[in-house]
Amino acid sequence: MKRFAPLLALFLFSCGGNPPENEAAGAARLGQAAPGFSLRSLDEKSHRLSDFKGKVVLLDFWATWCPPCRASTPALGRLHRKMAGKDFAILSISVDDAAAAVRPFLEKEKVEYLTLMADSDIQSVYRVRAIPTFVLIDARGFIAKIYQGFAPEMEVEWEKQINRLLPN
Template sequence: MSPSETPKPERSATPQTHSRRSRLKAWARDLGLLAFVFFAISAWQSRNTVDSGQAAPDFRLSSVDGKQVQLSDFRGQRVLLHFWATWCGVCRAELGSLNALHDGLGSDEKLLTILSPDCSLADARAFVQEHGIRYTVLLSDPSTTQAYRLRSYPTNYYVDALGQIDAATVGMSNRIAMGTRLRLAR
């Protein structure tokens, strides 16, 4: 037999299978740890929000286009209340997701975004125009900010069709997460 014809020793499948199993276990462990950390941080950030199951505090606020908007006018619809600020980097990063979410809402769903009380009407209008915002933007007041216990931006409240708070989240979110939570609000 020539050296090129010498049969190569067979490798056992066990080391490769063992290695693959070890990697899968490590990935599963890491994914589980990541999910735990994500949910722990989310719960910690939302600890001071208005509790689920409570009536959403009603408000009457002016929109940047001069209309008066009252939350209770949307009974029968699921509403996402998105509290934000123009100076908030995370809030700015969510603008595209909010436009996309708004464009995909059903007739029984509404997105109301509420700017921090430190934003003037002129600044709000300029920001909306400059960034191509297509959804309703309301100007907050200190009593609304206090009623919703806002400590940081962005903060989302998901209100069900009966006007009860279904859930609250603090921090960055994306269109899919916001849309899913809104659709789950009962």
């Protein structure tokens, strides 16, 4: 049996298989069309990614219990105000378990951009492995950039990339 162990190991590791459970078929990839979705806002209205067709969109996957996510909120607010009147939208997608945790945070931080509640599939579809994760989608609906984590200098990077992607 010892003789066959290396061959068995090689066979098991070289065989193809299903993608990991956290990677849905058709999951988001850089340069590909952003997967569509429909999520509910805190007021229970349904919003689809396709509602923002023709706009540059920054998806923000976050949670109230995540310190880097909370640190990114003021930067996102400034970006939202700087880009007012342009073909740009921030869609903040909370992965918190309940809207009851999200509402007080948004009120305290005076968040003005659209906040949606994640469903059971959105994180796997967008390959969110850590939060915060930011997905920048161009006006044609293709994924232009994916950022994991947050650092203050990202605000300048976002603005530069968004201005580059805005339709003329």
